[in-house]
Amino acid sequence: MNAKIQEKIASRILFFCTVMVVLPVVMILAIILYKGIGAISWEFLFSMPRNGMSAGGILPAILGTLYLVAGAVLFALPLGVLTAIYLVEYSRDNFLSRLIKLAIVNLAGVPSVVYGLFGLGIFVTFFQFGASILAGSLTLGIMILPVIITASREALESVPQSFRVVSLSLGASKWQTIRHSVLPHALPGILTGAILGIGRAAGETAPILFTVAAFYLPKLPTSVFDQTMALPYHLYVISTQVPGIAENVRYGTALVLVFLVLMLNLFAIIVRSRFRKRKKW
Amino acid sequence: MNYRAHKLKEAVIEKIILLSGITSIVIVLLIFIFLLKEGLSLFSSVSIKDFIMGRNWYPISNPPQYGILPLIMGSILVTVGAAVLSIPVGIGSALYIAEIAPQKTREILKAGIELLAAIPSVVIGFIGMITLSPLIKNLFHLPTGLTALSGAITLAFMAMPTIVSIAEDAITAVPRQYRDAAMAMGATRWQTTWRIVAHAARPGMIAALMLGIGRVIGETMAVMMVTGNAALIPHSILQPVRTLTATIAAEMGESVQGGSHYAALFAIGIVLFIITFLINGVADIYLHRNRKKGLK
Numbered sequence: 001m002n003a004k005i006q007e008k009i010a011s012r013i014l015f016f017c018t019v020m021v022v023l024p025v026v027m028i029l030a031i032i033l034y035k036g037i038g039a040i041s042w043e044f045l046f047s048m049p050r051n052g053m054s055a056g057g058i059l060p061a062i063l064g065t066l067y068l069v070a071g072a073v074l075f076a077l078p079l080g081v082l083t084a085i086y087l088v089e090y091s092r093d094n095f096l097s098r099l100i101k102l103a104i105v106n107l108a109g110v111p112s113v114v115y116g117l118f119g120l121g122i123f124v125t126f127f128q129f130g131a132s133i134l135a136g137s138l139t140l141g142i143m144i145l146p147v148i149i150t151a152s153r154e155a156l157e158s159v160p161q162s163f164r165v166v167s168l169s170l171g172a173s174k175w176q177t178i179r180h181s182v183l184p185h186a187l188p189g190i191l192t193g194a195i196l197g198i199g200r201a202a203g204e205t206a207p208i209l210f211t212v213a214a215f216y217l218p219k220l221p222t223s224v225f226d227q228t229m230a231l232p233y234h235l236y237v238i239s240t241q242v243p244g245i246a247e248n249v250r251y252g253t254a255l256v257l258v259f260l261v262l263m264l265n266l267f268a269i270i271v272r273s274r275f276r277k278r279k280k281w
Numbered sequence: 282m283n284y285r286a287h288k289l290k291e292a293v294i295e296k297i298i299l300l301s302g303i304t305s306i307v308i309v310l311l312i313f314i315f316l317l318k319e320g321l322s323l324f325s326s327v328s329i330k331d332f333i334m335g336r337n338w339y340p341i342s343n344p345p346q347y348g349i350l351p352l353i354m355g356s357i358l359v360t361v362g363a364a365v366l367s368i369p370v371g372i373g374s375a376l377y378i379a380e381i382a383p384q385k386t387r388e389i390l391k392a393g394i395e396l397l398a399a400i401p402s403v404v405i406g407f408i409g410m411i412t413l414s415p416l417i418k419n420l421f422h423l424p425t426g427l428t429a430l431s432g433a434i435t436l437a438f439m440a441m442p443t444i445v446s447i448a449e450d451a452i453t454a455v456p457r458q459y460r461d462a463a464m465a466m467g468a469t470r471w472q473t474t475w476r477i478v479a480h481a482a483r484p485g486m487i488a489a490l491m492l493g494i495g496r497v498i499g500e501t502m503a504v505m506m507v508t509g510n511a512a513l514i515p516h517s518i519l520q521p522v523r524t525l526t527a528t529i530a531a532e533m534g535e536s537v538q539g540g541s542h543y544a545a546l547f548a549i550g551i552v553l554f555i556i557t558f559l560i561n562g563v564a565d566i567y568l569h570r571n572r573k574k575g576l577k
Binding site for chain 1: 287290291294295297298299301302303304305306308309311312315316318319369370371372373374376377378381382390392393394395396397399400401402403404405406407408410411412438441445469470471472474475492495498499500501502506526529530533534538546547550553554557558560561562565
């Protein structure tokens with residue numbers, strides 16, 4: 001009897017813990033959607049800011065974020081996939097591969113603001129790119145590298161060993177085997193990693209603070225050496241740095257950012273679960 | 282393509298892949314080298330002891346003082362607060378998701394927690410600033426709601442996805458036989474969960490907590506927006522504080538490149554890098570210990 005009561009109480013408490021984790025997510029999303037939806041209009045999404053950013057749209061911030069994210073993925077995706085191929089297909093369990101894995105774990109743990117410092121030190125100052133889309137993209141790219149490597153590794157490891165054995169036994173070289181028998185099957189998993197990386201890069205503020213983000217620009221950037229506005233930094237600026245911005249403009253900006261990031265993540269989750277279900281081996 | 286050209290191509294590709302593999306190590310080294318390069322010059326004018334133990338952070342007074350003790354205390358206070366709030370709740374919900382929830386609920390909950398991890402920190406900071414901080418201000422009758430407590434609560438939510446998902450993995454990895462054996466001995470489901478499964482998953486849970494704490498220490502934007510940014514040694518959790526990360530983010534814009542303030546901010550970066558390096562390294566050891574155990 002005593003054990004039964006204990007059982008009931010315990011499972012209630014654990015359920016309550018879960019509610020405490022999930023409820024805030026729902027609340028945050030509901031608040032942003034409820035208060036921000038009114039601000040969304042054609043003009044808000046596709047025009048330049050006016051009157052000290054208190055009116056007009058957020059087009060330069062949206063475009064800026066798209067540029068940065070595209071640059072980051074262009075840099076991180078090939079590098080990340082090749083690293084994963086090395087770890088899964090080529091390396092043996094030796095000191096070097098353990099060191100690489102340790103490096104990846106630590107890259108994943110480096111605080112985002114430290115990436116900002118690194119980007120400032122190496123890209124902005126040392127390579128003299130200045131505060132620019134190039135410097136910001138590279139900084140974000142390095143930050144999402146561990147995400148892409150980890151997802152790609154998981155995808156490659158899930159391809160059965162027999163696929164490789166068959167291809168090699170037919171006379172294919174190691175690279176041909178990887179290229180034609182392994183990579184195609186790992187592609188959805190790699191794609192998932194890339195999308196998660198994009199979502200992460202789109203939402204981060206600290207790494208772009210000193211490497212690219214501009215407070216306000218009257219014109220859109222024209223080259224990779226220009227500064228740009230970006231959505232997360234724009235939200236930070238209008239909610240803490242500029243007084244007197246209407247509440248619905250702030251919520252509207254938050255809504256656009258959250259929508260962008262969550263859609264990417266949702267897409268990644270769906271691709272992954274489809275992929276896992278379809279696998280028959 | 283003839284055989285030799287083919288061999289050459291294969292060799293070139295292999296070299297490219299090896300080089301890519303090594304890049305991660307190179308990047309970690311480069312981060313450390315560039316932080317040192319920009320930050321070490323501070324220690325020609327300020328001793329390491331004065332930097333770490335100094336009680337005054339007045340970077341723009343004359344002469345400037347670069348003591349980061351108030352910032353370290355700020356980070357510790359917020360981190361401990363967040364840990365106290367998030368650890369029991371996080372472990373509890375990991376146990377619920379892994380052991381109690383039915384399959385369908387479980388998938389939905391896991392997706393929900395993944396979405397929480399995806400919400401940008403600036404958005405969480407924004408929501409915390411306009412919903413949580415007025416609440417705390419009114420509740421405790423404070424002059425401002427931007428306090429260490431607001432930071433701790435905000436960060437507790439942000440640590441949750443890391444803690445829950447890694448702890449849940451560790452719990453799921455506990456072999457079925459453990460549960461079957463405990464049940465066969467007459468233990469109730471809760472006794473099995475608490476005394477057997479939670480016990481076997483302990484290394485993984487410790488790793489989860491450490492990684493969660495690592496995330497909290499490194500978090501920047503949200504904490505900068507809700508803690509009030511006062512670089513003073515806090516005496517209570519209801520006072521404004523400033524963390525190591527927020528100091529870098531807030532002050533880099535106004536520092537002069539190559540100046541001592543600039544170097545001091547990079548030196549804070551070195552401190553953060555070392556702290557997170559240690560936390561992640563140790564957490565990784567625990568994770569591997571768990572995996573080995575799970576295989577037995």
